[in-house]
Amino acid sequence: MYFMTRTRIILLFLFLLQSLVIQAAEPTQGYKSLFIGHSFFVPMARGMTVHAHRAGFKEHQQLVFFEGGDRGTPGYFWENSRHSGNIQKALRSGEIELFGMTWTGVGRGKGTFEHFKLWVDYAITYNPKTTFCLAMPWGRFPARYKIDHFTQEMEKATNDFYRIIDRLRDTYPENEFFCINYGRGALELKKLHHAKKLTAVDGQTKSRDKGTSGIFTDALGHPDKILIELGQLIWLGTIYNVDLGKYDYEHGFDIDLKAIAKKIIEEDNYGRHWDDKK
Secondary structure (H helix, E strand, C coil): CHHHHHHHHHHHHHHHHHHHHHHHHCCCCCCEEEEEECCCCHHHHHCHHHHHHHCCCCCCEEEEEECCHHHHCHHHHHHCCCCHHHHHHHHHCCCCCEEEEECCCCCCCCCCHHHHHHHHHHHHHHCCCCEEEEECCCCCCHHHCCHHHHHHHHHHHHHHHHHHHHHHHHHCCCCCEEEECCHHHHHHHHHHHHCCCCCCCCEEECCCCCCCCEEECCCCCCECHHHHHHHHHHHHHHHHCCCCCCCCCCCCCCCCHHHHHHHHHHHCCCCCCHHHCC
16 A cells, blocks of 8 residues: 555656646747738848747747838738738637737837737637737937937837736736847947947948948848847747857857847846746
């Protein structure tokens, strides 16, 4: 009798241990993902298949839908976009596990809590376990700003974005909502440029006529290659908890973009905190 009881206890312990391991390892092979956004968002999203597979998440799959500028906000995609029917079709499959969206700032576009809520309600109707990532971009016309002013504006916009995430978390406590704060990458590169420590590119804004490189490709603030590379690393590290210091990838710039990305992820209180995951 003692042997039978002891055996049952051991088996129960092993079962519980296995359950804990499964939870801690989630996601194990990669998300079936859906990303909708604008030109400050889509270059990062489009790189996730290659990065996720390279990092070992071989089952990562994704659909990416693009609309320019303010039209890349959730409300526009819901109400007016030529893509809304295809996005809804993807969600109706019930297979989307990760749904990523963005905005263009307070008072612009259609990126209020109510606009995000339209898509959240639709997504969880077909997959109640959907995880949502809200990606925080940088602001428009970044090269016009002095670094202190740009920093203040980014902090204000980010805090406003966090308030939307807080409302979504309160409204949908059974779902995970997290921020990908890749817009901070533009701020960090701009800081280095103003401190004359960014030698990996020629300046803030590239010149096609002169053949120079920059953080941004134009005055509006579209990302040049260095910012896309940094943004994709932030996305990868945030979504999949990849140790970027050990990630086998060469981005081609004479600057430690992995360290910058890692710092941004660690300092974002609204990112994914894997130690605290249920």
